Amino acid sequence: MAIxxxxxxxxxxxxxxxxxxRIHVGPVAVGxxxxxxxxxxxxxxxxxxxxTIEQITRLADAGADIVRVSCPDTDSTAAFSEIAxxxxxxxxxxxxxxxxxxxxxxxxxxxxxxxxxxxxxSMDRVREVxxxxxxxxxxxxxGVNAGSLERDLLEKYGEPCPEAMVESALNHARILDDLDFRxxxxxxxxxxxxxxxxxxxALAEATDAPLHLGVTEAGGLRTGGVxxxxxxxxxxxxxxxxxxxxxxSADPVEEVKVGxxxxxxxxxxxxxxNIIACPSCARQGFDVIKTVEILEQxxxxxxxxxxxxxxxCVVNGPGEAAYTDLGFTGGGKGAxxxxxxxxxxxxxxxxxxxxxxxxxxxxxxxKMKAEREAAEKSAxx
Ligand code: SF4
Numbered sequence: 025m026a027i028x029x030x031x032x033x034x035x036x037x038x039x040x041x042x043x044x045x046r047i048h049v050g051p052v053a054v055g056x057x058x059x060x061x062x063x064x065x066x067x068x069x070x071x072x073x074x075x076t077i078e079q080i081t082r083l084a085d086a087g088a089d090i091v092r093v094s095c096p097d098t099d100s101t102a103a104f105s106e107i108a109x110x111x112x113x114x115x116x117x118x119x120x121x122x123x124x125x126x127x128x129x130x131x132x133x134x135x136x137x138x139x140x141x142x143x144x145x146s147m148d149r150v151r152e153v154x155x156x157x158x159x160x161x162x163x164x165x166x167g168v169n170a171g172s173l174e175r176d177l178l179e180k181y182g183e184p185c186p187e188a189m190v191e192s193a194l195n196h197a198r199i200l201d202d203l204d205f206r207x208x209x210x211x212x213x214x215x216x217x218x219x220x221x222x223x224x225x226a227l228a229e230a231t232d233a234p235l236h237l238g239v240t241e242a243g244g245l246r247t248g249g250v251x252x253x254x255x256x257x258x259x260x261x262x263x264x265x266x267x268x269x270x271x272x273s274a275d276p277v278e279e280v281k282v283g284x285x286x287x288x289x290x291x292x293x294x295x296x297x298n299i300i301a302c303p304s305c306a307r308q309g310f311d312v313i314k315t316v317e318i319l320e321q322x323x324x325x326x327x328x329x330x331x332x333x334x335x336x337c338v339v340n341g342p343g344e345a346a347y348t349d350l351g352f353t354g355g356g357k358g359a360x361x362x363x364x365x366x367x368x369x370x371x372x373x374x375x376x377x378x379x380x381x382x383x384x385x386x387x388x389x390x391k392m393k394a395e396r397e398a399a400e401k402s403a404x405x
Pocket of ligand 1: 304306309335
């Protein structure tokens, strides 16, 4: 069921999104009613174009809509144009202080610059960066971080707090507004979940710019994933946020997966197979945990949105299968029941179940893809 249909039938699932203005990062729209995009960042040396392109491709395959690449030196911006040409998704060049790297990245094909205009230096330099962005179709992300707030704001407020972060963001934004440059989005990240949420809530009231959400330096896969789900989940549920990055000390591909999981949990994006599975107990008719682990791996390549319930026994199996595209419920005697769109289809032995489920999901994905492409083709005609 499409997201809109879900919320029509079940209004308690509806999220009323804050209406921000729409900007673009290359072909990806950010803000307005555009889908909430998922970002990640490379951690290869940017000067190593081949390694960076390989990582960007892995991130795009995992579903990243936008990828950020650091440009700390001229070797990085020199490699940027080769990287941008090969990248399947638009790139954000991450610039700190060195305004010339910003100009070089804009000229080398960056779709967006992450740069804080207030940190560039003289107004002449700011103007140069903004014209490079304008002339090359680049947007800008103002990225305020609680850990690097301007000294005057720290003196004024005593410590990083939501008011200081919002004031910093609005000061940077004013510089762009004064130059009549409106293609910008803003982030106000902190590693503390409370500070992050409060800062974004206040910022959402103070501007109509699209917001890039993130809990920065969140930690490893599990702790960082939980923190991000709490911080980003809280904001997204309240309708705040237009693009997200989950920051993890882990393979960046995991950032994309966690980002999607957060959006999928809130019904804000659908991508890939959403497996609903029980925790298992003594009633299980097959090894639920191992099966789910295998299915997650085997179905990782599927990008069409398909729901799949894998439930150990009839206590919850038929009920969950009723609301998923495909389902398997464990039974007795080494076999279980396969469901299609909630209807019991056939008994399948535990030995054959994984292959049958993978085949059924891949079949459904192929049909959905063909239908989607036909609909897109006829819409374009
Ligand atoms: S669905 Fe069945 S196997 Fe799974 S946890 Fe519940 S009772 Fe146990």
